[in-house]
Amino acid sequence: xxxxxxxxxxxxxxxxxxxxxxxxxxxxxxxxxxxxxxxxxxxxxxxxxxxxxxxxxxxxxxxxxxxxxxxxxxxxxxxxxxxxxxxxxxxxxxxxxxxxxxxxxxxxxxxxxxxxxxxxxxxxxxxxxxxxxxxxxxxxxxxxxxxxxxxxxxxxxxxxxxxxxxxxxxxxxxxxxxxxxxxxxxxxxxxxxxxxxxxxxxxxxxxxxxxxxxxxxxxxxxxxxxxxxxxxxxxxxxxxxxxx
Numbered sequence: 001x002x003x004x005x006x007x008x009x010x011x012x013x014x015x016x017x018x019x020x021x022x023x024x025x026x027x028x029x030x031x032x033x034x035x036x037x038x039x040x041x042x043x044x045x046x047x048x049x050x051x052x053x054x055x056x057x058x059x060x061x062x063x064x065x066x067x068x069x070x071x072x073x074x075x076x077x078x079x080x081x082x083x084x085x086x087x088x089x090x091x092x093x094x095x096x097x098x099x100x101x102x103x104x105x106x107x108x109x110x111x112x113x114x115x116x117x118x119x120x121x122x123x124x125x126x127x128x129x130x131x132x133x134x135x136x137x138x139x140x141x142x143x144x145x146x147x148x149x150x151x152x153x154x155x156x157x158x159x160x161x162x163x164x165x166x167x168x169x170x171x172x173x174x175x176x177x178x179x180x181x182x183x184x185x186x187x188x189x190x191x192x193x194x195x196x197x198x199x200x201x202x203x204x205x206x207x208x209x210x211x212x213x214x215x216x217x218x219x220x221x222x223x224x225x226x227x228x229x230x231x232x233x234x235x236x237x238x239x240x241x242x243x244x
Contacts, residue, residue, distance in 0.1 A: 023091035023099040030087025034062050035105035035119040038083055042109045046198050047074045053109050055132040056197060057081050064129040066104060078110025084124055138194040139174040141205040146171070146192070147216040155212040164188045164209055180233045186211065189236030196226070204231035208239070215239075 038060050042053060050068050058065045063083050070079035084104045090096040105119035149167050153159050161183045168179055168190065180191040187210035196202035201224040207216045222243050223230025230240065 023089040024101060026089035027087040027099050027101040028103055030089065031085045031101060031103040032087070032105060032119065032121075034085040034087065035083055035103075035107060036116060038063050038085075039107040039109075039113070039119055040116055041199060042081070042107065043113060043115055044198055045111050047072060048079075048109070048198070049073075050079045051132065053079045053081060054130060055135070056199065057083060057107070058130065058132055062086065066125045066127070066129055068130065073109050074111060078108055078113065081107045081109065082122055082125060083107060083119075084129070138203055139176050141177065141192050141194070141203060142171055142173070143205055143216060143218070146190075146205065146207055147214075150190075150207060150209055150214050150216070152214050153209060153211050157211050159183070159186060159188050159209050159211065161188050164190065182233045182237065184237050187237060189233045191231065191233040191236055193231050198226055201225050202231045206231075206236040206239075208236050 038057060041060055042057060048056075049072055050070050053073065054065050054068045057063055062085055064085075065081060066084055067082040068079060070076065073079050082104055083106075084102055086100060086102045088098050088100045091099055102124075104122050104124035106122045107119045149171065151160070151163050151167065161181065165181055168181065173179065173192070176194055178191075178193050178195070180193075182189050187208055190207035190209070191204060192207075193202060193204035201221045204224060205216065205218060207214070217239075219230035219235060219240070220242055222228060223235070223240055229235060
């Protein structure tokens with residue numbers, strides 16, 4: 001009996017070590033989590049070309065883009081991106097050593113993709129990471145010019161939507177700047193915006209012309225994030241309160 005009692009702890013230690021995940025496995029899980037986060041960043045319903053998806057993926061920290069297949073997120077099965085990520089874990093008790101691995105995963109970007117789905121393990125393709133030409137700098141939104149040129153209407157006066165439109169036309173804005181004008185309740189709202197990347201805050205400029213007040217402003221960053229509705233002509237007409 002005493003011999004069996006002495007043997008039992010050794011058996012437990014042996015069995016326990018056998019089911020413990022290896023340090024390399026833990027590091028691989030970390031690398032997979034980075035790829036999963038990349039998939040979450042790329043997730044969305046907006047149609048994008050393979051190049052747009054690849055450029056966005058290459059800008060994510062800890063991600064290298066090695067291969068892209070497909071033409072558009074809305075064509076066929078969408079766009080498949082093979083990314084290489086790294087992960088680390090420690091092994092040993094008294095003097096733990098860091099184990100670092102580099103692994104490749106395939107992330108699918110399509111309207112039918114699911115949020116936070118696990119990327120597929122794949123072999124790393126040969127060759128260096130893909131590079132993408134940077135996008136041209138967006139045009140500057142004409143804050144000072146718009147504020148100086150928009151009409152001022154006295155209290156009790158009437159706002160002329162056509163005059164507001166003529167003012168915008170006279171600014172000779174670059175084609176990359178989208179304009180929207182809407183009249184409502186005796187006021188005219190104006191939106192100037194440039195196309196965003198679908199992830200970061202969008203650049204936009206709002207204005208409202210009403211009897212007794214002409215205002216021009218840039219919404220707070222949180223309101224300019226995708227889905228927040230800050231860069232809309234509706235926000236120009238009915239300004240959202242600033243977040244606290």
